[in-house]
Amino acid sequence: MPCTQPKNAARFCVGVAVLLCLGLFSIWVLVTQSRLNPAVIALLHASNLSSSEEVHGVVPQPAWSVATLAAPDLMAMSAPEEFDRETLADKIDGKADLYLACNFEKLRCQRFSLVKNPEEWLEWFEYDMGNVYNAFAVFSLQRRAEGQRVELMPYAYRTRNALFCVAGKYYVEVIGSSTGEDLAVAIMAMVSRYVSLHPDSHHEIPEVNLFCEEGLIPDSFALQVSTAFGFEKFRNVFTAEYNLGNGECLAFLTREANPESAAELTRSYGQFLIANGGKVSEISNLPGDAVTIELFGGTEIVFSIGPFVAGVHAADNGLAAAAVVNNLAECLRKSL
């Protein structure tokens, strides 16, 4: 029935005004919500974490504890800590990216001091990387050139105050507060005991043995688990450094599922280099499908043999690099 009386019209207007206000308010809420403040997101995340404080901080110890590694000359000076993918940055800040990219799972750490000199202390870091390849990746990508090999396990070295090693799926760092001899002895003792508790500490990675020995710089192996050389399709790429006599070059190899996909990956990498400014070059007497590309003053050579994709990266001397390539091809053929 249509409104005809003044008071109905007034009520109608009031009602419309209320609805209009509600509509404007809704629009304001939507606009404000669309302008997200990082502080809000962070505080929400913080309040979620605070309800699970056992994620980091003092935690119940697993079946065997880091403290059992400590010889009688060491005493615990902190409670064991544990960090996961969400909280790793709380311990090692921006370096967490390196570990996360290599499929990090968990970190256990604890500090110990010398009983006879509490001013000297060490911190044990045990990174659970999920498998030996991931552990080797973080080990190799941080390797110090001045490190001295430690024969306790295949992948281990020490520096003046620290020891770094791979034990199965674990990457272990033991950092000492000084270069003191007593501390160095304590570190070695801890690692020795750790090796005795981890039979897979002696697990070797077979791919590193595929590289030829001629000209190989010892202990220069590394593993990039993803986006090697900036190429998204290059995953699990092993590298090794070679001394060319008048310089060095970096050889690489990765294993595909079958020869067909290896050949395709070779073509794909060549196209990637060209798309990024590389120029195709010619060096004779290279393996079958080898592609040579000059890029940014260096020589890239990539080829496939069986399921392997291999080559050299950013070599200063193209001809010397070609020699490395041919040696590498021969080694890979023998391995098939």
Added chain:
Amino acid sequence: MVFVTSFLEMGEGITRREFLVRFGSAAAASALVAGVGRTLYRPPSTRPGGEATSFSVRDFSVGPEINGISIMTGSDRARTFSGAVEGLGGIGRFIEKGDRVVIKVNAAFAAPPAVGATTHPELVAEVVRLCYRAGAERVVVTDNPINDPYACFQLTGIGRAAESAGARVVLPKPEFFRPVTLAGERLIRAWPVLFDPLREATKLIGVAPVKDHHRSGASMTMKNWYGLLGGRWNVFHQQIHAIIAELAALVRPTFVVLDGTVTMVSNGPTGGSIDDLRPTNTMIVSTDQVAADTAGAALLGRPLSALPFITQAAAAGLGTTDLESLKPFRDRVL
């Protein structure tokens, strides 16, 4: 529109009882909505029921007429630092009698001083001593570390060095943080900042080592202010260069000290091995933190193109990458 008209017509001939029932229902519904809104509302401060007012960090610089950089070479931190300050006209140009000084160190990690991941305690002690020699009323040393604050200040040696020189060490507590907004910027908006130690300060000095950093490329004087941020600061990691530049805009110190006696050239920011360090024997003191970091980049062997936060800060007018324009004082300690 028909619905609204019909709804309004229902009011005709309403009794008092009906009015009271409807009014009560409407009041209850409003109270319920208000209660839900109040429950969901999050104030901009980190404290429950905290202030909605945003704070700002005051400008601690001593003025454009004192603008320079001093680069000393030598291996003795105390001597190179004091020599560098003399090169800028002496501590008296910056610290006056009665000043309340805050020294913002890098105590981010519970690491020994030998690995170079934090401000060296010898340098902290000398900075404190020099401030008191100039007549400072009090000196506070502070940071919001990444690891446990007590362990950080203890194991880095910073706590002991600061206190032995007469400073007070202030460890962060939740109630020391205030929401700070940097006008015109997009990241630091109502973000919790370690504010209370700065509240009554009259001078602010930043002291940081030269370090490689896995994410930003380098950690030097501008990145040092990251240690004033509270909350989940790693949310900014995806925009690391922008946040460092904003921090340089947020914090205008009296001067900064960049310790390049040793430089962590790899595996930063935590390092771990002494072999990550190179003896570069350089101490930089500057009123221009962009210039200081530019000099530090050279110690790392990094071009400025690899450190966008420096060029971004310079482009924002926060300092200069042209060191020679500041007529740097250079000397060495034998």
